[in-house]
Amino acid sequence: MAEVRIGVYVCHCGTNIAGTVDVEEVARYAKQLPSVVIARDYMFMCSDPGQALIKSDIKEFSLNRVVVASCSPRMHEPTFQRACQDAGLNPYLYEQANIREQCSWVHEGDEATQKAKALVEAAIRRVSHHEPLEIKEIPVNPNTLIIGGGIAGIQAALDIADSEHRVYLVEREPSIGGHMSQFDKTFPTLDCAACILTPKMTAVGQHPYIDLFTYSEVEEVSGYIGDFKVKIRKKARYVDEERCTGCGVCQEKCPWKTDSEFDIGLGKRKAIYFPFPQAVPMVPVIDREHCAYFLKGTCRACERFCEAKAINFEQTDQILELEVGAIIVATGYDLMDPTPITQYGYGRFDNVITSLQFERVVDCVGPTGGKILLKDGTQPKSIAIIHCVGSRDQNYHTYCSRVCCEYALKFSHLIKEEIPDADVYQMYIDMRCFGKGYEEFYDRLSHEGVNFIRGKVAKVTDEAVTDEERGRLVVIVEDTLLPGVIRVPVDMVILCAAIEPRSDAEEVAKLLKINRSIEGFFMERHPKLEPVSTPTEGIFIVGCCQGPKDIPDSVAQALGGASKVLSLISRGKVSLLAATAKVDEMRCHGCGRCEEICEFHAPKVINKNGVMVSEINEALCQGCGLCAVTCPAEAISIRHFTQEEIKSMVDVLTES
Amino acid sequence: MNGFNLSRSIRTRQLLQVRRMRKITEFEPRIIAFTCNWCAYSAADIAGISRFHYPANVRNIKVMCTGMIDPGYILRAFERGADGVLVAGCEIGDCHYISGNIKAKERVERLKKLLHILGLEDERLRLEWIDAGDGRKFADTIENMAGKLKKLGPSPFKKEVKS
Amino acid sequence: MTLEDIIKETKTYYCLECGKCSSLCPISRHNPSYSPRLMLEKALTGFEGDLINDQELFSCLTCYNCSLKCPADVDYPLFMQKVRTLAFAQGRYGVPADSGILQSFMRLMLNPAIEQRRLEWLSDEYRISEKGNILFFVGCAPYFEFAFEDFEAGALNIAKDSLKILNTLGIEPMVLADEKCCGHDLLWTGDVESFRKLAEHNARIIKESGAKKIIFSCPEGYRTFKFDYPHYVDLDCELQHITEFLAENMGKGMLDFKEVKKKVTYQDPCRLGRHLGVYEQPRKLIEAIPGIELIEMEHTRDESICCGTSAWTNCDAYSKQIRTERLLEAKATGAEMLITACPKCQIHFRCAMVSKGEEKGPDVEMDVMDIVNLVASALEDNGSE
Ligand SMILES: Cc1cc2nc3c(=O)[nH]c(=O)nc-3n(C[C@H](O)[C@H](O)[C@H](O)COP(=O)(O)OP(=O)(O)OC[C@H]3O[C@@H](n4cnc5c(N)ncnc54)[C@H](O)[C@@H]3O)c2cc1C
């Protein structure tokens, strides 16, 4: 290694430092330390002449290391690094001693000078160990993959595609739309869901920059930011998308019926079907499980009636390979199945339904044509809406599902609209109306004659004790505001079931190498400042897959995700962090402790000529150092924060 | 008036004298603080900006995350005679690298068990979560730790004590 | 001590440069660039600087594989120990495993001002005496217990079971609360000054205790007391490894083993085997347990393969390869369990089994147990309680 030649610059910062610390003495002290070629003190190091001093010294004295003792490196490190770089010195051969914020401003007299000397000496010792680092850049593929076509995925896709960059939108179901397509009205404005969603869905379907893959799933993801390789399985629909005109004759003529998933068991659909009338794409799917041809080998009614000759029973799954620079995950949520909460009788009583089922009931294109009806076809006279079913409950989910209070209010309005004399009960723990216009919405509904009962429902039963209760459902709850347990006989019970992580969230997380928080939703990079980024660079999470939220928040996140991706694309390249982990293969045991502990999936044990060694993916490494400390063989070190560097500082600072 | 001034200056002089004497006799503990770049180190900067004075016993070593702190660094500090070591990072849930602070906590706890067997006082190794903006907490933590270490006396591993 | 003195003391000048050492060396087998012969040559040709700065100086396992077979009787491990002393004086100490925290503890321990709390695990279950003839040397087990918490090295159980067994024999040994590390690792790191202090301390407190005999469950402590202490302190005590002591007492009918149906194999720890020549007693002990079948590995007794690291001066990829090689040999015997007689062997083998990556190396998973634990488990229920 070439001889280490250090230049040390002690800043007065006017009187900010020099008023307390004897800067000349510090410079004099630094001057006589090993490897120090020149040590100066100067009024304002960050000023242009100050920087020029460093630059000219680098040249004149052939300095190969620079230490500035001044303010916090959080303030001016980039400034001085740039000065070094301008003079041809690698910016990583620079070190700053913080003698203002952490010395002259908080200490006095001799002690301050003494400490300043120590800090400068430690910086000098450390800088001797610094090595030049290369800042690598990798190009960013301008295509984007979006997984999940709910409102969040749709919004993100449109925003990115509008900038004329390719988007691949992958949706598992036969149509995009997600949960929002199952709603009739949306709180707090009560505008019709279809009216605001359908135009967006159509726009996706027609957008020249969006390649839509419905009835498809992502099977494999490899690579890293800027350069992901993705495999997609496009499941066979048995309908030729190119030929199909979406006329719907096949659906009409198909003689086979089964429960509709879209209507959550409340209605029926055919074996060849569109999930709902506004589906995008307007291409039906044959459900093999219920199609007579696939089950028994005869029928083919759809084929006979299809004028476009679009039915193709021979179709097979297709595997598509795509290359993208960034991925947005928008897989949404599942509604919790309330069957395990046996005291509410879901699954046992016909007229106990979930909130999502009620959305279908009130939807004008739903199974009842928008009429609120009981199972037997009669109109309910009283309805109980039970809040927090499985949310805010230590036995199920501790978190709040965030949207139930509002949609429960929405429901009571819709009920009152259709059956003005119905008794509607809201059984809640707290009314949480935090969003813009939500409190006003609550206020408005409070005047519509809805009964608010503050209490968590203990039980829903059909055991009547009075005549009034006979043949009806009885909700048992303590009204905590008017103490006393009450029995409320009703005709229908709506359970506001919790919003849950998707049942396959774990597999999806593994596939993408992203993390999940304790409750199982995907985890963001930082809860406040990085709400849509993940620890894996280049992968973003938007909408309810990150946690329960309403449509406005889902859309806001979608826009956030789109802007993250667009900023990547518009720069066209990413600079990789230089101070990352490094493996010494001669020391590595290949034990995988690093692989296990890393949140960013940067280290990976591979078989290299028969020997197991860890390899760091520099595009993923964030330089946090967790792996280096975990390695028992001292095979991993962190550039710019090596053991020698830190230990050399420890040595100086404990002693002076 | 004059009398007041006189007595006051005498008192000041006496005080100064006492302080000077104390300086000779009173032991000043040395604290090595490993501070996370994103929070505790920045909190120390905020303490500076707010001019919250605290004892000059502390020497900060900036790391990118508490998860980067090797137990070997802490032991090295003790071996070299540090009277106390502070590990200061982001609140749980706020770590820039997700779980660095959780791992740091586990490591410090394990090290404490070992230091306990060795017979070192528990107070000499301290773990604190200090928010980036919380200059007050940084200053208070140092003040408090320096005070405790003064009471404890020099570390048994201090050079001078060694035989 | 100069390099010249070292060459004399270790009879290095006899070296025939035949290379037998290199062909016997477990490291050279995996890392062809490592050669004990070349190391000696550097010393003999006067390249002291090269020798001291050689990366590989701290790789040697000091396993005595070479020396035992050396036609010129050069004591290569001792040569290493002494040259490391020179290197240490210049601030070099290899790349210690776990960033050297154990060595740090050993150094911190030697400070006279500290009062350890190393016997907190000692419950009423174990009977010990304040005064007596026999001393049980606990060693660093209380530290290892927490240092290797993540893969349950079981070091403390060896100490506990040793006491249990001694109690069964009616012996209530002394254990010393201010016992310190024997100094083995620091000596082999080249830190003689710290070693001397530890040795002096231990010798003093053992003398004060009045012990006549010291029993070790750790071969490193035993070796250090037997061969290294005499050069630094004067301590007149009979020394025994617990397997020697038990083998001696087995005949007396006090060890009433119940049946343990198991196929096992036995690892000769370098210190116990090649350093101290204790090969038979552990085997005798294992075979005395009814139902046990002892199957020898391909390399056994004085040819046995080291666990891959000693004194934690280094633990690199080759250490792991040696360990893997040994574990595969153990598995090839068809034994269900690998028995060893050194707490560190167990730590190293267990560490080698940790495999947390997606991609796995060869399957080396196997039960490992210290001979003391095996004996104690065979005594269970038959004990005096
Ligand atoms: C009963 C009820 C009523 C509500 N009413 C309102 C309201 O009135 N106003 C309001 O603001 N909010 C309301 N919400 C909240 C609203 O549903 C959500 O905020 C919104 O739907 C979230 O959109 P999303 O795109 O994140 O998720 P989703 O709507 O769940 O969409 C996710 C999409 O991803 C697809 N997908 C999932 N996994 C995969 C995979 N592995 N591969 C490919 N595709 C996949 C799904 O098929 C789906 O199309 C209500 C919620 C409930 C339960």
Ligand code: FES
């Ligand atoms: S980033 Fe501060 S502790 Fe991890």
